[in-house]
Amino acid sequence: MNKKNFLSYFNASAKDWRDWRWQFGNRVTRLETLENIFRKTVLNKDLFKAVNPFYPMAITPYYLSLIRNNDTKDAIFSQCIPHPQEINFDKSAEDPLQEDSHMPVPKLVHRYSDRCLAIVTENCATYCRHCNRKRFWSPTKLISLNARLQKMIRYLIRSPQIREVIISGGDPLTFNNKTLEKILASLKAIPHIEVLRIGSRIPVVMPMRVTKELCSILKRYRPLWFNTQFNHPNEITTESARACQMLQEAGIPVSNQSVLLKGINDSAEVMKNLLYGLQKISVRPYYLFHCDPVKGCTHFRTDPKKGIIMMEEIWKQSSGLCLPQYVLDVPGSAGKIPLNVMSKAIKNDLKNHKHFFDKFQ
Numbered sequence: 001m002n003k004k005n006f007l008s009y010f011n012a013s014a015k016d017w018r019d020w021r022w023q024f025g026n027r028v029t030r031l032e033t034l035e036n037i038f039r040k041t042v043l044n045k046d047l048f049k050a051v052n053p054f055y056p057m058a059i060t061p062y063y064l065s066l067i068r069n070n071d072t073k074d075a076i077f078s079q080c081i082p083h084p085q086e087i088n089f090d091k092s093a094e095d096p097l098q099e100d101s102h103m104p105v106p107k108l109v110h111r112y113s114d115r116c117l118a119i120v121t122e123n124c125a126t127y128c129r130h131c132n133r134k135r136f137w138s139p140t141k142l143i144s145l146n147a148r149l150q151k152m153i154r155y156l157i158r159s160p161q162i163r164e165v166i167i168s169g170g171d172p173l174t175f176n177n178k179t180l181e182k183i184l185a186s187l188k189a190i191p192h193i194e195v196l197r198i199g200s201r202i203p204v205v206m207p208m209r210v211t212k213e214l215c216s217i218l219k220r221y222r223p224l225w226f227n228t229q230f231n232h233p234n235e236i237t238t239e240s241a242r243a244c245q246m247l248q249e250a251g252i253p254v255s256n257q258s259v260l261l262k263g264i265n266d267s268a269e270v271m272k273n274l275l276y277g278l279q280k281i282s283v284r285p286y287y288l289f290h291c292d293p294v295k296g297c298t299h300f301r302t303d304p305k306k307g308i309i310m311m312e313e314i315w316k317q318s319s320g321l322c323l324p325q326y327v328l329d330v331p332g333s334a335g336k337i338p339l340n341v342m343s344k345a346i347k348n349d350l351k352n353h354k355h356f357f358d359k360f361q
């Protein structure tokens with residue numbers, strides 16, 4: 001369904017479409033809505049109903065409108081429509097990177113000495129089916145922003161080694177401007193916090209959230225870095241390019257962290273188009289993550305050797321500006337193991353983490 005048909009289905013105006021609150025308020029969360037939109041759907045109702053209690057669905061009309069074919073061969077469809085394989089829990093864990101055991105206070109992940117990750121919300125504009133934090137989608141115990149922020153700030157004040165805070169979630173840009181500014185201001189007020197970073201998929205799934213007002217707020221908290229997640233060239237649209245450009249014009253560098261996803265971007269041709277497309281909108285390809293062995297994501301994982309061969313092919317043809325680091329994230333503070341080229345050192349690293357690496361086969 002194209003944008004025009006979406007507007008008529010939702011009885012909305014073009015102005016509504018450009019309003020992020022409208023997009024957020026009209027997220028598609030029910031099977032019946034999908035069936036109406038797609039008319040003929042490939043969804044198996046029973047399986048959909050089985051997946052939904054574990055991993056609910058929420059998709060902005062904008063992101064849904066990027067679907068070109070109503071089936072799992074479509075890169076956007078696969079990233080946002082629930083799949084029966086999500087409840088095949090073989091060889092996977094809720095939290096393979098053991099983030100939960102590195103939380104000195106609720107929702108603050110401290111794995112590396114000089115930086116930490118603040119999970120400020122569990123909300124997202126669109127739930128990505130491959131998300132490595134999908135365990136948060138139906139939180140058993142909700143912690144209010146005020147409660148978590150107070151504890152985070154107290155921990156940060158007594159941790160002078162931390163110089164950078166990554167504000168993530170969920171998606172922090174699902175907050176309104178006032179709440180977002182409160183988070184930024186509280187962190188910036190800590191003297192030893194030198195750099196803030198926002199991790200958000202908003203430019204990809206709800207680019208209209210990037211407004212002049214938002215940019216003028218973010219500008220006040222520089223140095224502030226922005227990491228987003230484009231996974232497929234079809235996600236690079238006029239709207240998403242405009243959102244990235246507005247951030248860049250406010251002096252916020254925008255980088256991209258893709259995830260290698262089976263059937264979506266695990267071919268050299270698709271990945272090259274994605275990387276070239278990002279370069280054209282001045283977004284730096286920063287990381288390509290090997291998909292973590294997360295419960296509910298088994299069907300997205302590829303063999304790392306396939307990823308290495310693919311990246312070597314791209315590496316031979318492309319400028320360094322287009323090349324992300326292909327990495328495997330491992331638990332604890334060991335960090336991200338680069339997989340770009342199978343050097344001897346990397347092979348040894350893989351051997352050291354064999355127990356973890358084996359899960360990817």
Ligand code: SF4
Nearest residue numbers: 124127128131170201
């Ligand atoms: S926006 Fe980020 S946190 Fe939210 S579902 Fe997607 S990948 Fe997960």
